[in-house]
Amino acid sequence: MKKMNAAVLGVGQMGATHVQAALESPYIDKVYGFEPDPARCKSRCEELKILPASLESILADPSVGFVSIASPNETHVELAEKCMRAGKAVLMEKPMGCSLGEARHMCEVEKETGAFLQVGFELHYSQMYTRLRQWIDAGLIGTPVNDQCRYYCCEFHKKNTWRSLSTGSFLIGEKLSHYLDLQRWYFDAVPESVYSLSSAKVVPYFHHRDNHQIMTRYPDGRVAVLNFIMYIAESHLARDPLQNGKKEVDDGHFLQFHICGTKGAVEADVFKHRMRRWEFSDTPEYMDSKIVEEITFDPKKDGLLYYHNVLGQNLHVIELAATGKKPEMSAVDALNTMKLCFAAELSEDTGEIIRFDDPRLG
Numbered sequence: 001m002k003k004m005n006a007a008v009l010g011v012g013q014m015g016a017t018h019v020q021a022a023l024e025s026p027y028i029d030k031v032y033g034f035e036p037d038p039a040r041c042k043s044r045c046e047e048l049k050i051l052p053a054s055l056e057s058i059l060a061d062p063s064v065g066f067v068s069i070a071s072p073n074e075t076h077v078e079l080a081e082k083c084m085r086a087g088k089a090v091l092m093e094k095p096m097g098c099s100l101g102e103a104r105h106m107c108e109v110e111k112e113t114g115a116f117l118q119v120g121f122e123l124h125y126s127q128m129y130t131r132l133r134q135w136i137d138a139g140l141i142g143t144p145v146n147d148q149c150r151y152y153c154c155e156f157h158k159k160n161t162w163r164s165l166s167t168g169s170f171l172i173g174e175k176l177s178h179y180l181d182l183q184r185w186y187f188d189a190v191p192e193s194v195y196s197l198s199s200a201k202v203v204p205y206f207h208h209r210d211n212h213q214i215m216t217r218y219p220d221g222r223v224a225v226l227n228f229i230m231y232i233a234e235s236h237l238a239r240d241p242l243q244n245g246k247k248e249v250d251d252g253h254f255l256q257f258h259i260c261g262t263k264g265a266v267e268a269d270v271f272k273h274r275m276r277r278w279e280f281s282d283t284p285e286y287m288d289s290k291i292v293e294e295i296t297f298d299p300k301k302d303g304l305l306y307y308h309n310v311l312g313q314n315l316h317v318i319e320l321a322a323t324g325k326k327p328e329m330s331a332v333d334a335l336n337t338m339k340l341c342f343a344a345e346l347s348e349d350t351g352e353i354i355r356f357d358d359p360r361l362g
């Protein structure tokens with residue numbers, strides 16, 4: 001097997017997972033890390049047991065065939081373009097850009113250079129969310145018509161960090177892009193229109209909105225709703241509700257998908273580590289609904305594979321790039337998710353229902 005070297009640009013929290021995948025991949029030999037501040041670059045690379053490097057040396061080195069971008073959002077596009085133009089395969093963290101223009105530019109550069117580009121929508125690799133898709137594809141709920149996602153958390157990002165200081169509807173692209181992307185994936189269709197509302201924010205030091213109620217209309221009258229608020233849940237990042245099962249399950253966290261179809265419904269309840277499936281039937285007196293399948297995940301055994309499977313995604317994407325295959329999620333597909341995010345932002349800014357073909361979305 002021919003091995004290549006890899007580089008991770010931005011070796012903060014998420015970068016560490018990208019590093020882990022590169023170190024574990026049988027297709028990768030050396031792993032380089034880049035941070036703009038040389039002192040931080042050296043210390044983080046020491047911690048992560050990889051080699052510090054400058055951006056210029058990474059770009060100029062033909063042995064570096066694969067680059068992960070895990071730096072702050074506003075740096076993604078410039079770095080991804082440089083890497084694609086230098087002939088690297090690129091896995092870039094979401095969002096694909098801080099504006100729709102930037103996201104479109106990524107598609108143009110990908111097309112022009114013929115480079116491998118995949119955006120990190122790793123929920124496509126989670127055991128839970130892929131099982132939902134399999135249930136839908138198998139026709140077990142009939143035609144999916146209504147997709148409800150409720151996400152309550154308490155991710156009080158720290159004061160004066162790039163996340164807290166970002167403005168506008170930042171969290172839609174930064175965080176909710178994953179869930180809008182899943183809704184699009186489950187309906188397997190291009191949205192028709194979007195309407196989104198955001199109430200006055202509660203977290204005083206955020207420069208951006210902290211809640212979003214996003215309604216998307218899909219063809220044939222199908223509807224997806226995403227309801228996101230911060231603040232209620234009691235446990236927070238330091239006591240990760242996903243890892244620490246018991247108490248936090250019911251302390252205010254909700255991350256649930258309910259997808260209703262014409263023949264049944266499915267549920268993914270992340271904090272309860274549980275999935276369920278209902279079947280509808282007809283009785284002489286009423287329509288009946290029965291739970292016919294239930295799956296639970298043990299976070300101690302399954303780690304995060306059932307949910308945010310970044311490691312699994314990265315190992316797989318490295319293999320695709322190393323073996324000359326195409327990205328599993330195309331850049332155009334990722335662009336459609338970004339378009340949905342920016343349509344929701346535009347709706348919040350203007351108070352209008354935004355059609356997907358609105359000229360303001362370009």
Ligand SMILES: NC(=O)c1ccc[n+]([C@@H]2O[C@H](COP(=O)([O-])OP(=O)(O)OC[C@H]3O[C@@H](n4cnc5c(N)ncnc54)[C@H](O)[C@@H]3O)[C@@H](O)[C@H]2O)c1
Binds near residue numbers: 070
């Ligand atoms: N897919 C997911 O579920 C998921 C989860 C968390 C974060 N992310 C994404 O990963 C990215 C990083 O988030 P994070 O939580 O690791 O943030 P972080 O602040 O922990 O890490 C970002 C790192 O990038 C470095 N950096 C700053 N400017 C840079 C530049 N120009 N070039 C290279 N590195 C630079 C910073 O010094 C820092 O070490 C963000 O885009 C975020 O949206 C994705």
